[in-house]
Amino acid sequence: MAPLKLHGVPFSTCTARVRACLEEKNVEYEICPVDLGTGAHKRPDFISKNPFGQIPVLEDGDITLFESRAINNYIAHKYKNQGTDLLQHGNLDDFAKVLVGCEVESQQFNPTMGPIFFNIFIAPLRGWAPDQKTIDENVVKVGTVLDVYEKRLSSSKYLAGDCYTLADLNHLPYIAYIMKTPHADLINSRPHVKAWWEAVSSRPASVKVSQGLTLGSSH
Amino acid sequence: MAPLKLHGVPFSTCTARVRACLEEKNVEYEICPVDLGTGAHKRPDFISKNPFGQIPVLEDGDITLFESRAINNYIAHKYKNQGTDLLQHGNLDDFAKVLVGCEVESQQFNPTMGPIFFNIFIAPLRGWAPDQKTIDENVVKVGTVLDVYEKRLSSSKYLAGDCYTLADLNHLPYIAYIMKTPHADLINSRPHVKAWWEAVSSRPASVKVSQGLTLGSSH
Numbered sequence: 001m002a003p004l005k006l007h008g009v010p011f012s013t014c015t016a017r018v019r020a021c022l023e024e025k026n027v028e029y030e031i032c033p034v035d036l037g038t039g040a041h042k043r044p045d046f047i048s049k050n051p052f053g054q055i056p057v058l059e060d061g062d063i064t065l066f067e068s069r070a071i072n073n074y075i076a077h078k079y080k081n082q083g084t085d086l087l088q089h090g091n092l093d094d095f096a097k098v099l100v101g102c103e104v105e106s107q108q109f110n111p112t113m114g115p116i117f118f119n120i121f122i123a124p125l126r127g128w129a130p131d132q133k134t135i136d137e138n139v140v141k142v143g144t145v146l147d148v149y150e151k152r153l154s155s156s157k158y159l160a161g162d163c164y165t166l167a168d169l170n171h172l173p174y175i176a177y178i179m180k181t182p183h184a185d186l187i188n189s190r191p192h193v194k195a196w197w198e199a200v201s202s203r204p205a206s207v208k209v210s211q212g213l214t215l216g217s218s219h
Numbered sequence: 220m221a222p223l224k225l226h227g228v229p230f231s232t233c234t235a236r237v238r239a240c241l242e243e244k245n246v247e248y249e250i251c252p253v254d255l256g257t258g259a260h261k262r263p264d265f266i267s268k269n270p271f272g273q274i275p276v277l278e279d280g281d282i283t284l285f286e287s288r289a290i291n292n293y294i295a296h297k298y299k300n301q302g303t304d305l306l307q308h309g310n311l312d313d314f315a316k317v318l319v320g321c322e323v324e325s326q327q328f329n330p331t332m333g334p335i336f337f338n339i340f341i342a343p344l345r346g347w348a349p350d351q352k353t354i355d356e357n358v359v360k361v362g363t364v365l366d367v368y369e370k371r372l373s374s375s376k377y378l379a380g381d382c383y384t385l386a387d388l389n390h391l392p393y394i395a396y397i398m399k400t401p402h403a404d405l406i407n408s409r410p411h412v413k414a415w416w417e418a419v420s421s422r423p424a425s426v427k428v429s430q431g432l433t434l435g436s437s438h
Contacts, residue, residue: 051367052327063315067322074315096282096293103286106325108271148270 003028007049008056009036010212013117013173014068015056019212020172021072023205025083069106069170076166084205086166097160101167104145104159112142113174120181121216139183146186146193153192157199168200176201176210180217222247226268227275228255229431232336232392233287234275238431239391240291242424243383244302288325288389295385303424305385316379320386323364323378331360332393339400340435358402365405365412372411376418387419395420395429399436 006022006029008015015031022029034040034055042053049057050066057064058071060078065071076086088094115138119130152159160167175197178184187197200206225241225248227234234250241248253259253274261272268276269285276283277290279297284290295305307313334357338349371378379386394416397403406416419425 051370052323060315063312065315065319067319067326069326070315070318070322073318077314078311092297093282095296096279096284096289099289099292100284100286103289104271107286107288111330151270 002061003030005030005032005059006056007032007034007046007059009033010209011215012055013177013213014054016173016176016209016213017068017170018056018058018071018075020169020205020209021075021086021166023208024086024169024203025075025079027075027079027083069102072166072170073102084164086164086169088160088163088165094161094163098165098167101160101165102170104148105167105170108145108148109142109171110174112138112145113178116142116183117174117177120183121177124216139186143186146190149196150190150192153196158196164200164203168196172200172206172209173213176206176213177215221280222249224249224251224278225275226251226253226265226278228252229428230434231274232396232432233273235392235395235428235432236287236389237275237277237290237294239388239424239428240294240305240385242427243305243388243422244294244298246294246298246302288321291385291389292321303383305383305388307379307382307384313380313382317384317386320379320384321389323367324386324389327364327367328361328390329393331357331364332397335361335402336393336396339402340396343435358405362405365409368415369409369411372415377415383419383422387415391419391425391428392432395425395432396434 004022004027006015006018008018008031010016010019010031019031034046036055040046041055046057047053049059049064052066054066056068056071057066058074065074072086080087080089086098088098115134119135123130149159156162158164158168175187179187179197188194201210223241223246225234225237227237227250229235229238229250238250253265255274259265260274265276266272268278268283271285273285275287275290276285277293284293291305299306299308305317307317334353338354342349368378375381377383377387394406398406398416398420407413420429
């Protein structure tokens with residue numbers, strides 16, 4: 001079977017989110033680099049794959065997907081009996097916890113951690129000064145989300161229970177980047193979150209993918 | 220079997236999103252009202268159900284879920300052979316389209332339509348003046364999302380193909396509210412989006428749920 005094609009770049013957080021899933025599921029894939037510098041993601045051939053002009057895009061034969069979390073859901077469903085069980089399909093209660101954990105990442109963590117990442121790692125690439133007020137406000141907001149995680153992780157090893165799932169995995173890229181900044185304290189100051197992050201980030205798939213997260217390596 | 224318990228209020232967009240799903244799946248449920256005015260959602264008994272102190276919460280026997288999109292995924296999976304087939308599980312390509320459509324709603328539509336809704340319908344309840352700059356900026360942004368929808372809907376009746384799915388349903392509450400404002404033009408000015416909305420909003424489940432969306436009825 002032809003390997004899946006992942007259009008993206010290794011330093012992109014959303015590309016890394018999908019790579020981490022593919023690695024956990026032992027799915028063969030090839031990275032098809034997208035030259036963001038010349039705007040390749042805004043040209044018609046790419047827009048025909050993702051009308052929003054964003055990476056990553058996954059091609060699985062005739063099936064084309066975009067949005068990293070949708071792609072990860074697809075991979076986790078299609079290969080549910082292969083590699084790490086990222087959905088806990090077998091038990092309705094466990095599956096419910098994975099669904100909730102994934103949505104908390106998407107709706108609570110991502111909107112508050114995203115602007116911090118953007119201002120520290122992306123704004124400088126565009127010649128913009130980081131917006132310190134936005135960073136400061138979101139450090140407080142993501143802190144309240146991590147306070148909920150701290151309590152949750154005092155009673156289970158991972159966010160959806162005692163197994164590593166998509167609810168944990170989807171957090172990988174942003175935290176891997178943030179750990180290279182003084183805001184690493186958001187994680188390190190919370191003992192259960194810190195232990196969780198050590199378990200998440202030390203997985204072979206996480207180590208491999210994190211090596212590609214090279215933006216702002218001077219930070 | 221005891222009906223599911225939905226903690227929330229009918230005028231809430233996120234409660235309505237879940238109600239629409241329960242109605243489409245013909246699942247028996249009861250609404251357990253949460254008195255937002257007295258801060259019932261911030262008290263310990265509610266926080267024990269959702270640590271973020273937000274409605275809705277669904278209780279299905281011993282299983283407790285929060286985050287409306289997670290709840291809808293759970294309902295659509297658990298009752299996949301009952302009511303409207305909101306996930307298109309039977310075909311991998313169709314299922315992939317539903318996953319992508321749901322994430323587009325979550326990551327592209329919601330972050331741009333949310334602030335418009337908030338400033339028009341929620342800010343006044345808190346005695347705040349609507350932030351017109353935020354409204355104007357997001358009208359432009361959501362317009363670019365709806366331009367993508369317009370093109371998509373020129374080749375299929377619904378966002379994930381020719382069947383009504385969760386990818387459509389999750390849009391219901393925000394658009395139902397926005398249609399009561401001058402920003403209805405965002406929908407009405409795009410012929411395929413307008414036809415899609417007429418199909419979505421005229422479904423019996425949509426009509427029933429929309430009757431509860433009574434915020435700002437003077438607008």
